[in-house]
Amino acid sequence: MTETDPTEFDKLQKLLASKKKEKPEEGFFDRFSDQVLTRLEEPAPKPTLWERLNDQVDPFRAAAAIFAVVIGVVVWYGLDEGSNLAESGLEPLGQAGDEALPSPAAPTVLPAKAAPLGQGQDTLAGSGLRLNKSGAEPPRILMNPGAGLATRPAKVDPSFYRDKSASNTVHAPK
């Protein structure tokens, strides 16, 4: 805005001062007091809960109390969650997958509902392999090396087993 023009400013003040001359219709103030007193004698409407609170409670104290309660609830909730984590020994976040790797021995049954990442209880952290916590037999290894072959004694030269106890004797060079 531009700098105040003194002439304009003077006119504005006069215009505003002229508003003082605006009056209600004649006799308005003669009746006004009676109207107020009549209404005052009527039973007061029952104050709402909000009005009663406004009258009786200091808004600053109320705001401070609400803030303290909110902080208290947040701290209590945080501590409670922390102790639950410690008790359950959950895997660290993001280190467990619910689905095991497909294995030919284990039947691949999809879980009814996939748990979120990191919340799987029966998986090996980081690998996605299913942990065996139930005590069931581990899966059999199908590939058995040497299976079906007859055992035969090895052919060994008997001199191989001869006494070599004197092996620490020093032989003079021939």
Next chain:
Amino acid sequence: MLESPSTVSPAKGGETMPEWNEQEQVSRARSGDMEACDALVRQYQERIYATIYHMTSNHEDAADLAQETFIKAFRKIQNFKGDSAFFTWLYRIAVNNTINFIRSKRRRVILSINQMDEEWDSGEELLGLVSKDTPQRDIDRHELQGILNAAMQKLSPNHRLVVTLHDVQGLPHEQIGEIMDCNTNTVRTRLHYARKQLQAHLSDYLKQ
């Protein structure tokens, strides 16, 4: 604490009216004396009504809000501790009531302008303030009042209030600060900003 606006009122014809003792009237009103309530209403009704009227620019709203102000004040008079003048306390109730009303009815502003005093009826003095170089010179006094009130309605409630209390009603900055619960510098700043805004809104009418 500021003094009450009037203490002694000399009567016409040489008679002396009983001295206006606000504290006594307030304590009587507090004990349920309707005569004291009546005296307090008559003492302040014009100023309370005028403040609300200049804030709302509507006679019906101003009449209702002024009644509500006094009723609320008498129903809560037990809460008046005497930390400030009764007049200031009453003004605070009126102002808070009116600002709440304006905020709740922001979208619906209906101007209804009261008549000027008899001495201002010709409106020549008022019209003399309007620029002679603009077509708006042809407007009559009633239109000019409407334009001024419409410009007032464009101000925020706090700016409108400070202009009403200072420029229209002539209250000092200190008393306005007490009513608005802010310091004198805030009152001055708001007044300066409000006048600039009004000047901008009325620039077509105020230029030479």
